[in-house]
Amino acid sequence: LLHSISTPFSHMLRALHQNQSSYFINRFLASYRIPTVISGDSPLMGNHCLSSPSPQSTKTHSATLLDRLFAKTRLDHNALAQTVPPPVGGEMPLGDCTVLKDRAAMRMDSRLVCKYEVLSVIGKGSFSQVVRVQHRMTKKFFAVKLVAADCGSINNELQILSRVRHQFVIRLEEVFKSSTRLFIVMEMASGGEMYERVVAKGRYSESEAKDATRMLLSGLQYLHSIRITHRDLKPENLLYADPSPNSRLLITDFGLAHQCTMPLETMTETCGTPEYIAPELLLRVPYTDKVDMWAVGVISYILLSGIMPFDDDCRSRLYTHIITANYVYYPQFWSGSELAKQFVDCLLNTNSMERLSASEAINHQWLTGREDRRSTRTRPASEYSQLPRTRSTRSIRSVTRSDHGHKVDPREVDQMSSDLKRIAQSTKHYGVF
Known part of the structure; x- marks a missing residue:
């Protein structure tokens, strides 16, 4: 099946480099030597990029293309997120630098990016940053708090939150951990303080x-x-x-x-x-x-x-x-x-x-x-x-x-x-x- 991929389908796969969550697609392209073009703003810059940046890369609605690909290959987002090997260090840069102005200073765990679409930065502190994300399957919005993995006080907070479930207490959804950071997925509170x-x-x-x-x-x-x-x-x-x-x-x-x-x-x-x-x-x-x-x-x-x-x-x-x-x-x-x-x-x-x-x-x-x-x-x-x-x-x-x-x-x-x-x-x- 892989060797019978048609030329139009190959072109479609090439367009997927614009998607923030398309790390696994680039791994797929690299594995089968399908030529690809990675723009300078791509979130996938690293040792898996295959060619130099293109100054005039086509801007395709990659979310729609991803959905088509999943429909054709019957892949599941969550299952895929568990099987994708993370890049070196377990992290990858945030995707759309037009939304995330300080993309270069922030790195997201690839497992998280496969499961959630990163939308925007909603808060910054001395020791943490908070970004708004959307679950790719349920379309629900969440807040992700990025903190250093060796932060002692956050471990106490996570232990407490993992034990509580109440409608008037913020809900902890899940936590991703890399070698340097914790990515804490929390209930989204969009109404302010x-x-x-x-x-x-x-x-x-x-x-x-x-x-x-x-x-x-x-x-x-x-x-x-x-x-x-x-x-x-x-x-x-x-x-x-x-x-x-x-x-x-x-x-x-x-x-x-x-x-x-x-x-x-x-x-x-x-x-x-x-x-x-x-x-x-x-x-x-x-x-x-x-x-x-x-x-x-x-x-x-x-x-x-x-x-x-x-x-x-x-x-x-x-x-x-x-x-x-x-x-x-x-x-x-x-x-x-x-x-x-x-x-x-x-x-x-x-x-x-x-x-x-x-x-x-x-x-x-x-x-x-x-x-x-x-x-x-x-x-x-x-x-x-x-x-x-x-x-x-x-x-x-x-x-x-x-x-x-x-x-x-x-x-x-x-x-x-x-x-x-x-x-x-x-x-x-x-x-x-």
């Missing part, structure tokens, strides 16, 4: 805030039930599945997450983002998954006001505000009801034993409409007058990522912990112990 929506809106309506909080708590209730604590919840780590107003909310970024092996097990590592960190971490005492619930309180406050409850350029003052729960419901910013205030107060409780759990919070009257006597704690006006007033009221719109996107420095917290404990001991907020 919660942070971006709050910045665009200024603040959420109470109805919008309730919907977002319910989804967040549902995901947390599941995670805590399997003893996983996120430890870095914030609007930047909450993504919407699609751009619609009623989109699902997805909990993402499990780089700092921890899974306990025993019930009631505590943690001691200092980690997180300063503005969202719970008092018990600052006071360097063992803590539980209630640290996530403190962060939910901070996020709920942000959604309903558009400002940060704890915000100060001076780190020591910021931490003092946190351990004394120094936050105020400013009338000019706050859009929530009295029940919403009660809900936030029950979460921003410096005593972690009294702080609501995820299961309790999701059943709070603010979210359900049912009265819950355990969830009616509110701060009396007299309490506000006892708190220091040197605090910032910047909106989240004016607080850039660089201002509050960095992580907590454990050494800095250790240096401050003695002073913070003295402050906590001198107030009724010492109940955190």
